[in-house]
Amino acid sequence: MPCNVLKSAVRGVLARWARRPRSTGPDEVHELLGILTAAIHQAWLDATAGSSTVADVDQRIHSSFGRRLLELLRNEIVEGWRAGGTSDAELLPLLIAMERVRIAIEPSWAQTFAQHLSGSDGLALLMDVAHDLRSPLTSILVLVETLQRGHSGAVNDVQRRQLDLIYTAALGLSSVASDIIEFTQGGEQLVEDEPVPFSVTSVLESVLDIVRPIAEEKRLTVRLLAPTNDERLGHPVALSRILLNLTTNALRFTDEGYVEIVAQEVSDRRLEFAVRDSGRGIPEEKITTLFQPLRKASGRRGQLFSRTGLGLTICRRLALAMKSDLKVESRIGWGTRFFFEVDVPICPARRSGAREAPRESGSHRRSVRISSPNGTRVSGSTPRPPSAS
Numbered sequence: 001m002p003c004n005v006l007k008s009a010v011r012g013v014l015a016r017w018a019r020r021p022r023s024t025g026p027d028e029v030h031e032l033l034g035i036l037t038a039a040i041h042q043a044w045l046d047a048t049a050g051s052s053t054v055a056d057v058d059q060r061i062h063s064s065f066g067r068r069l070l071e072l073l074r075n076e077i078v079e080g081w082r083a084g085g086t087s088d089a090e091l092l093p094l095l096i097a098m099e100r101v102r103i104a105i106e107p108s109w110a111q112t113f114a115q116h117l118s119g120s121d122g123l124a125l126l127m128d129v130a131h132d133l134r135s136p137l138t139s140i141l142v143l144v145e146t147l148q149r150g151h152s153g154a155v156n157d158v159q160r161r162q163l164d165l166i167y168t169a170a171l172g173l174s175s176v177a178s179d180i181i182e183f184t185q186g187g188e189q190l191v192e193d194e195p196v197p198f199s200v201t202s203v204l205e206s207v208l209d210i211v212r213p214i215a216e217e218k219r220l221t222v223r224l225l226a227p228t229n230d231e232r233l234g235h236p237v238a239l240s241r242i243l244l245n246l247t248t249n250a251l252r253f254t255d256e257g258y259v260e261i262v263a264q265e266v267s268d269r270r271l272e273f274a275v276r277d278s279g280r281g282i283p284e285e286k287i288t289t290l291f292q293p294l295r296k297a298s299g300r301r302g303q304l305f306s307r308t309g310l311g312l313t314i315c316r317r318l319a320l321a322m323k324s325d326l327k328v329e330s331r332i333g334w335g336t337r338f339f340f341e342v343d344v345p346i347c348p349a350r351r352s353g354a355r356e357a358p359r360e361s362g363s364h365r366r367s368v369r370i371s372s373p374n375g376t377r378v379s380g381s382t383p384r385p386p387s388a389s
Contacts, residue, residue, distance in 0.1 A: 003041075005090050005094060006037055006040065006077070006094065008076075008080060009076035009080065010033050010037060010073070010076075012076040012079075012080075013076055014026060014030060014033070016072070029069070032060060032061060032065070033069060033073070035058045035060055035061050036061055036066065036069055036073065036101070038058075039057045039058065039061065039101045039104075040073075040094070040097045041097070043097040043098075043101050044093055047096060047097060057104045062105050063105075066105055067105060070102055073098065074095070077098075130178075130180040130181045131177075131181065133173065133177040134177040137173050137174040137177065138174060140166070140170040141170050141174065144167045144170065145167070147159075147163055148164075163213075164213040164217045165217060167213045168213055171248070172248070172252075175244075175245065175248060176311075192235050192236075192237065192238075195233040195234050195235060195344075196233065196236070197231060197233055198231075198236035200263045200271070200344075201226045203236050203239055203243065204226060204261050204263060207243045208222055208261070210244060214252075218255070219256075220254060220257065220258060222259050223259070224260075224262075225261070225262040225263065225264065226263055227265045229346045231346065232271070232345065232347060233344060233345050233346075233347055234322070234342060234343075238318045238321065239273065239322075239342070241314075242273070242315045242318055242319060245314065245315050246275035246315065246338045247259060247261055247275050248311075250275050250276075250279065250338075251277075253279045253280060254278060254279035254335075255280070256278070258278050259275065259277045259278075260274075260276040260277070261274075262274040262275075269343055270343055270344070271344050272339055273341075273342065274340075275338050275339075276335065276336070276337040277336055279336060280332065280333075281330050281331050281332040281334055282328075282332075282336055287330060290312055290328060291312050291313055291316050291326075312326070315338075319342075322342050323343065324340045325340060
């Protein structure tokens with residue numbers, strides 16, 4: 001260990017400290033520098049012995065002031081090397097040892113982020129980060145869709161699979177960013193102040209188009225069930241957001257089988273929307289915490305945003321804004337079903353049956369609307385979970 005180089009750096013830091021009046025006196029600085037040099041020396045010994053871990057460092061330098069003094073020491077050593085007073089052979093082991101100490105006393109990113117979030121501008125910071133993430137992710141989604149459609153040239157099967165993987169990952173990250181933005185803004189804003197005419201079938205098919213790459217990658221079937229009377233008055237943007245979030249979650253937690261998106265008539269004015277999957281199911285003790293945006297994570301300190309919980313919180317808030325309530329039923333081995341009822345009266349000018357579903361071919365997944373030829377609803381397409389025995 002080139003101790004003379006380190007001692008010279010300590011003297012340099014103390015000299016600089018004495019030139020300007022500071023709130024921290026030279027005696028305290030000298031003591032902390034002694035602790036730092038001892039930690040650096042120990043880190044050098046550990047590295048020489050081939051150890052990949054760093055010995056416990058004195059808690060007195062686990063602070064912003066301790067990290068500042070370490071940085072001043074590093075600067076002094078580098079300046080000495082530039083002036084020719086330190087050789088390369090002496091510099092390298094010192095910098096490696098100092099970096100090991102820096103890592104040992106550096107707070108984790110989670111602690112740092114939590115400190116910022118606990119401040120007065122924490123929510124604003126969180127929303128800015130989410131916006132910064134969502135913009136490039138949106139560009140990625142658009143570019144992937146352009147490539148998938150062959151607008152930039154022919155795409156072979158391997159490339160299409162790779163594009164599907166990119167799309168799935170980007171969509172997941174974009175959904176998390178959108179959920180954070182919605183959560184910080186209240187998560188209950190309806191785009192349409194008043195109910196507007198819309199096609200239920202179009203809403204279901206728009207969700208299917210977005211999740212198609214995820215379903216194809218996992219070789220899952222996505223089934224649609226539209227109501228007899230398709231044209232309705234309601235809030236299609238909120239409905240699309242809820243169904244997209246629920247369908248994405250269902251696909252994520254389903255390894256084989258299907259996911260079903262249902263719009264089922266309860267009365268002339270009301271529809272029950274549901275997303276049902278044949279996945280693993282949710283343990284009963286976890287159902288009560290599903291809608292909590294912040295959860296205790298086992299093995300970690302503090303509370304973390306849950307990907308599923310945050311999205312479900314937004315879904316429930318949007319459902320409440322439409323005077324409804326998002327509910328869930330699940331059994332291990334049966335799957336999971338999220339559902340809610342909304343008031344969506346039939347448009348008086350257009351009373352028509354569900355449109356014929358578009359045919360698809362050449363994929364690992366088929367998309368089927370479960371309806372009879374005359375558009376009437378097929379009963380029993382969304383079975384209830386078996387009762388607990």
